[in-house]
Amino acid sequence: MDTRIEFGIVDGIATVTLVNPAKLNAVNAAMWRGLRDTMRRIAGDDCVRCVVLRGAGEEAFAAGGDIEEFLTVRATVDDALHYHDELVANALDAVRDCAVPTIAAIRGACIGGGLEIAGCCDIRIAGESSRFGAPINRLGFSMYPGEMAGLLALVGPAVVLEILLEGRILNAREALQKGLLSRVVDDEKVFEEVAACAARICAGAPLVARWHKQWVKRLMSGAPLSDAEKRAAFDFLATDDYREGIAAFLGKRKPVFRGR
Amino acid sequence: MDTRIEFGIVDGIATVTLVNPAKLNAVNAAMWRGLRDTMRRIAGDDCVRCVVLRGAGEEAFAAGGDIEEFLTVRATVDDALHYHDELVANALDAVRDCAVPTIAAIRGACIGGGLEIAGCCDIRIAGESSRFGAPINRLGFSMYPGEMAGLLALVGPAVVLEILLEGRILNAREALQKGLLSRVVDDEKVFEEVAACAARICAGAPLVARWHKQWVKRLMSGAPLSDAEKRAAFDFLATDDYREGIAAFLGKRKPVFRGR
Amino acid sequence: MDTRIEFGIVDGIATVTLVNPAKLNAVNAAMWRGLRDTMRRIAGDDCVRCVVLRGAGEEAFAAGGDIEEFLTVRATVDDALHYHDELVANALDAVRDCAVPTIAAIRGACIGGGLEIAGCCDIRIAGESSRFGAPINRLGFSMYPGEMAGLLALVGPAVVLEILLEGRILNAREALQKGLLSRVVDDEKVFEEVAACAARICAGAPLVARWHKQWVKRLMSGAPLSDAEKRAAFDFLATDDYREGIAAFLGKRKPVFRGR
Numbered sequence: 015m016d017t018r019i020e021f022g023i024v025d026g027i028a029t030v031t032l033v034n035p036a037k038l039n040a041v042n043a044a045m046w047r048g049l050r051d052t053m054r055r056i057a058g059d060d061c062v063r064c065v066v067l068r069g070a071g072e073e074a075f076a077a078g079g080d081i082e083e084f085l086t087v088r089a090t091v092d093d094a095l096h097y098h099d100e101l102v103a104n105a106l107d108a109v110r111d112c113a114v115p116t117i118a119a120i121r122g123a124c125i126g127g128g129l130e131i132a133g134c135c136d137i138r139i140a141g142e143s144s145r146f147g148a149p150i151n152r153l154g155f156s157m158y159p160g161e162m163a164g165l166l167a168l169v170g171p172a173v174v175l176e177i178l179l180e181g182r183i184l185n186a187r188e189a190l191q192k193g194l195l196s197r198v199v200d201d202e203k204v205f206e207e208v209a210a211c212a213a214r215i216c217a218g219a220p221l222v223a224r225w226h227k228q229w230v231k232r233l234m235s236g237a238p239l240s241d242a243e244k245r246a247a248f249d250f251l252a253t254d255d256y257r258e259g260i261a262a263f264l265g266k267r268k269p270v271f272r273g274r
Numbered sequence: 275m276d277t278r279i280e281f282g283i284v285d286g287i288a289t290v291t292l293v294n295p296a297k298l299n300a301v302n303a304a305m306w307r308g309l310r311d312t313m314r315r316i317a318g319d320d321c322v323r324c325v326v327l328r329g330a331g332e333e334a335f336a337a338g339g340d341i342e343e344f345l346t347v348r349a350t351v352d353d354a355l356h357y358h359d360e361l362v363a364n365a366l367d368a369v370r371d372c373a374v375p376t377i378a379a380i381r382g383a384c385i386g387g388g389l390e391i392a393g394c395c396d397i398r399i400a401g402e403s404s405r406f407g408a409p410i411n412r413l414g415f416s417m418y419p420g421e422m423a424g425l426l427a428l429v430g431p432a433v434v435l436e437i438l439l440e441g442r443i444l445n446a447r448e449a450l451q452k453g454l455l456s457r458v459v460d461d462e463k464v465f466e467e468v469a470a471c472a473a474r475i476c477a478g479a480p481l482v483a484r485w486h487k488q489w490v491k492r493l494m495s496g497a498p499l500s501d502a503e504k505r506a507a508f509d510f511l512a513t514d515d516y517r518e519g520i521a522a523f524l525g526k527r528k529p530v531f532r533g534r
Numbered sequence: 535m536d537t538r539i540e541f542g543i544v545d546g547i548a549t550v551t552l553v554n555p556a557k558l559n560a561v562n563a564a565m566w567r568g569l570r571d572t573m574r575r576i577a578g579d580d581c582v583r584c585v586v587l588r589g590a591g592e593e594a595f596a597a598g599g600d601i602e603e604f605l606t607v608r609a610t611v612d613d614a615l616h617y618h619d620e621l622v623a624n625a626l627d628a629v630r631d632c633a634v635p636t637i638a639a640i641r642g643a644c645i646g647g648g649l650e651i652a653g654c655c656d657i658r659i660a661g662e663s664s665r666f667g668a669p670i671n672r673l674g675f676s677m678y679p680g681e682m683a684g685l686l687a688l689v690g691p692a693v694v695l696e697i698l699l700e701g702r703i704l705n706a707r708e709a710l711q712k713g714l715l716s717r718v719v720d721d722e723k724v725f726e727e728v729a730a731c732a733a734r735i736c737a738g739a740p741l742v743a744r745w746h747k748q749w750v751k752r753l754m755s756g757a758p759l760s761d762a763e764k765r766a767a768f769d770f771l772a773t774d775d776y777r778e779g780i781a782a783f784l785g786k787r788k789p790v791f792r793g794r
Contacts, residue, residue: 081523094508115699136695151478152529154519155510156485159493159503168692171490172428175396176456178486179375180474188457190711191450196696197708214700218671225676226698230691233679243679248614250675259674263601269672341783354768411738412789414779415770416745419753419763431750432688435656436716438746439635440734448717451710 019048020070026063027212028056031070032128038077039069041127043087046101049131053108060273063223064215065112066208067135068119069128072201075120075144076128081153102127103160109134110164113224115215119208120144121201125183127161129194134164136227138194139208141201146189149181167234169193219255220273279308280330286323287472288316291330292388298337299329301387303347306361309391313368320533323483324475325372326468327395328379329388332461335380335404336388341413362387363420369394370424373484375475379468380404381461385443387421389454394424396487398454399468401461406449409441427494429453479515480533539568540590546583547732548576551590552648558597559589561647563607566621569651573628580793583743584735585632586728587655588639589648592721595640595664596648601673622647623680629654630684633744635735639728640664641721645703647681649714654684656747658714659728661721666709669701687754689713739775740793 020031030052032039041049056062069075079102088094109116109131118124118132120140126148132138150157157178165174173192177184186198199207215223229247232239239247250256255271262269280291290312292299301309316322329335339362348354369376369391378384378392380400386408392398410417417438425434433452437444446458459467475483489507492499499507510516515531522529540551550572552559561569576582589595599622608614629636629651638644638652640660646668652658670677677698685694693712697704706718719727735743749767752759759767770776775791782789 081520084520088508088511091505091508091511094511095504098507099504115695136692136699151475151482151486152519153523154479154482154513154516154529154531156482156489156507158507159489159499160507162490162493166490166493167690170427170690171494172396172453172456175375175486175490178490179396179478179483180471181478182471182474193453193692193713196692211700211702214702215671218699218701219674222671222674222676223699226671226695229676229679230682230686230695230698233682233686234691239679244615244619245611247618247676247679248608248611251608251611251614253674256674259672260601260604263673269674271674341780344780348768348771351765351768351771354771355764358767359764411735411742411746412779413783414739414742414773414776414789414791416742416749416767419749419759419767422750422753426750426753430687431754432656432713432716435635435746435750438750439656439738439743440731441738442731442734453713 017042017045019045019052021052023062026061026216028062028065030065030067032068032076032131033070034080035070037080038074038123039071039128040077040080041131042080042083043097043101046105050101050105050108053105053112057108057111057113062114063220064114064212065116066119066212067109067116067131069121072121074123074128075118075132076125077123078126078128078148098158099160102130103158106130106134106161106164113227114220115223115227117208117211119204120195121204126150130161130164133168133194137196137211139204139211140186140189140195140198141204142186142198143201144186144189145183146186146194147181147183148177149183151178151181219253219259219269219271221253221255222250225250277302277305279305279312281312283322286321286476288322288325290325290327292328292336292391293330294340295330297340298334298383299331299388300337300340301391302340302343303357303361306365310361310365310368313365313372317368317371317373322374323480324374324472325376326379326472327369327376327391329381332381334383334388335378335392336385337383338386338388338408358418359420362390363418366390366394366421366424373487374480375483375487377468377471379464380455381464386410390421390424393428393454397456397471399464399471400446400449400455400458401464402446402458403461404446404449405443406446406454407441407443408437409443411438411441479513479519479529479531481513481515482510485510537562537565539565539572541572543582546581546736548582548585550585550587552588552596552651553590554600555590557600558594558643559591559648560597560600561651562600562603563617563621566625566647570621570625570628573625573632577628577631577633582634583740584634584732585636586639586732587629587636587651589641592641594643594648595638595652596645597643598646598648598668618678619680622650623678626650626654626681626684633747634740635743635747637728637731639724640715641724646670650681650684653688653714657716657731659724659731660706660709660715660718661724662706662718663721664706664709665703666706666714667701667703668697669703671698671701739773739779739789739791741773741775742770745770
């Protein structure tokens with residue numbers, strides 16, 4: 015079976031592709047492990063400025079987990095813990111913890127595990143005919159709590175529960191209205207808009223993007239900032255990129271950032 | 275006066291109806307007590323798979339509290355504490371804590387206490403001409419903090435304050451846009467859509483619905499999951515319904531769940 | 535240079551105007567100090583029932599900070615701490631902590647510091663052609679975490695990160711959809727709608743508005759209410775305005791509140 019996580023970097027933009035063409039890119043155990051490890055590897059690569067996550071082809075981002083596999087890989091509580099905590103939840107955390115900006119490029123089905131992955135990205139750009147949900151109430155099992163964090167942070171408990179309790183499939187406009195998506199464009203323009211979004215991110219200072227992710231995450235913890243943290247918030251003052259950014263603004267020209 | 279909480283169960287779907295036809299279903303002290311006790315009773319009934327909350331008739335969900343009654347039932351701080359904490363806040367908590375999915379079916383006025391009740395349900399389906407607000411700034415009193423929790427969890431502090439400070443009545447489209455509603459349909463289709471929603475909920479495994487509500491609530495507390503809780507998240511593995519759900523999926527047929 | 539914070543009170547409505555016509559009302563250090571001190575002064579004035587924050591003219595609410603000034607006023611970490619913590623963050627906190635309702639009246643550019651100020655108001659009313667963002671990733675610096683609190687409370691981490699990472703300028707409809715705005719009206723109707731909103735606020739009991747702001751803020755802290763706080767929630771029972779509000783309701787006339 016041709017199932018894998020594809021990975022490539024072009025001009026500082028990493029693309030991570032979920033590949034399982036026979037099952038609308040349903041994510042199996044090997045792919046969850048691959049996604050986890052790939053995202054962790056990106057964390058250590060200073061050349062990457064932005065990550066695009068997508069499904070192979072145009073039919074699906076990912077249509078959920080691989081149900082057939084459940085009979086073997088999560089037959090016992092220990093197996094299920096390994097599958098959902100070690101593989102799935104850790105893969106999702108690796109997406110959420112990614113130091114650089116992440117964009118989910120969504121065409122077609124974005125269901126179950128696919129929705130969980132998209133919900134852990136920073137920006138979600140979807141086509142008009144894409145669809146969203148997690149109809150596992152009809153499969154007789156509940157979502158692992160460790161997999162809910164990204165969706166809860168994104169849309170809050172009411173929307174998460176609406177999706178889980180009803181098991182309904184939402185269209186792109188509904189998903190946008192409920193805060194699940196950053197924007198919706200024509201199907202054939204999804205990758206164009208994702209490229210434009212990535213270009214906007216890459217036109218900014220790379221360290222600034224990392225700091226913004228870091229500080230927002232830090233603030234969400236709720237604890238007040240220490241004096242040392244307040245001072246660290248001005249680390250940009252010592253960077254070449256800050257001088258370049260201000261000089262370019264005052265000179266009315268485009269800045270050229272080098273990430274230092 | 276014909277004021278009461280009606281209650282009935284048909285095919286696992288409980289319907290709780292606010293009845294006060296002379297006052298657009300305004301909720302008085304006896305009705306708050308009835309709502310509290312009814313919701314608590316449902317908590318102990320394993321036959322119920324879904325609860326629909328609605329107002330009697332088509333003119334109102336509930337137009338608020340019963341203002342005339344305030345002169346007698348909450349004249350002192352002790353009386354007010356009994357009314358708002360023992361009756362209202364506990365009734366709202368009983369709705370929020372309901373173990374099975376709850377749907378608010380909203381036609382017409384959904385004001386004050388009515389809005390508080392709807393905000394504590396899992397799903398809110400409203401008609402195009404329904405209207406929302408809590409214009410108590412013009413009555414000279416503030417909302418009891420213990421009654422705000424559901425609305426704050428649903429839409430956050432900014433929308434709650436906009437409603438309370440301005441005292442404006444919102445139409446259904448505004449309420450949807452602000453996250454107060456799950457969806458809006460034509461007035462005459464509200465109960466049809468609520469029935470379809472309840473049917474979707476009842477087509478899922480009953481235990482799964484209860485687990486989803488339980489885990490989302492647990493995660494909102496913020497504390498990390500213990501190892502025992504992580505294992506408990508896989509209690510579904512031991513259920514007949516899980517085996518049925520997977521078998522039905524693989525057999526491309528509809529599952530029949532029995533709640534065990 | 536004509537840069538200042540204008541301040542005036544008419545009929546209990548205070549208007550705070552950001553004035554820097556040469557730079558689309560960009561907020562400089564002196565203006566941040568002025569905003570902070572003005573908002574703190576309002577806190578002690580019992581005559582004020584509502585505060586409107588706006589930019590001078592019709593071109594901008596505020597187009598950000600004053601970039602040129604950065605070369606001198608925040609050249610070192612100590613200077614930056616003074617600028618962003620003592621001036622900016624404290625000014626924003628003074629807006630958020632304002633005891634009476636605040637309305638941002640937004641025409642044109644609402645960028646960077648301007649967006650931060652608007653995000654700390656209770657209600658945001660904007661014109662169709664207004665625009666929103668914080669494209670500082672292209673200036674090579676990150677937003678001070680102490681300035682993010684209002685926006686995070688308003689729209690959550692996903693929308694804040696989308697704005698910061700991409701540095702894109704949003705139009706009014708997108709800003710509304712993402713929860714950044716309370717409502718959008720035709721450009722030429724912004725101040726009319728703000729006046730109507732302020733009139734609705736002023737038609738309510740002044741103490742009730744203050745209590746609503748206080749209790750929502752208190753609940754967002756997460757700690758359970760003490761018995762003393764629960765009793766304090768009924769302080770309205772002892773006010774003239776409560777008696778007036780109920781009497782007017784029962785007498786089917788407009789109440790006249792005196793703030794006591």
